[in-house]
Amino acid sequence: MKSGAIRRLAVGLAVTVAAGVLGVAVPGQAQAAGSSCEGRKVRTFPFETGTVEVYRRGGYVCAVTLPKRPGVRQYMRVSLRAYALQPVEDAGRYKYRAGPVTVHAGQRKLWIKGAVGRGTFDTEGWIRL
Known part of the structure; x- marks a missing residue:
């Protein structure tokens, strides 16, 4: 490969990694931009004041x-934790939704939590999707 091709490849890889890190590390920014989860909806967890929706891609x-x-x-909150990893959470005072939050779970079990006002949801343990 020539040095120009290597440089373009390195820049492209850096931009891709930076975009992925920002999407996971700053879930509130993704919510403000109006984006939502990609993939297919695999579970819906209703509770007294809201719903937690889970997607997989x-x-x-x-x-x-x-x-x-x-x-x-x-007040709304969503928390997603893959087994053996730190949870990813978005919480604050929102009008329409908390999140999206994304983790690379592979085949790991998950622990999911959500809240709207005083109502809460918790899988109360590890689940498989």
Whole structure:
């Protein structure tokens, strides 16, 4: 390979990695931009004040918490943890959703939590999707 091709490959790889890191490390920014989870919906967990929706695409799992009453600014949280990894969480006062949060789970078990106002959801243990 010539040095120009190597340089273009290195720059392309750096941009791809940076975009992936920003998408996982700053879930609040992704939510503000209006994006949502990609892939197919694999589970829906309803609770008294909202719903946690879980999506899967390849080895990645994404989750969002949706309120039963959208449009009202209220506390919301979504947390997604793959076995043996740190949880990824988005929490704050939102109108429409908390998240999306994404982890590379592969075939690992997951622990999922969500909240809207005083209502909460917790898988209360590790689950497989």
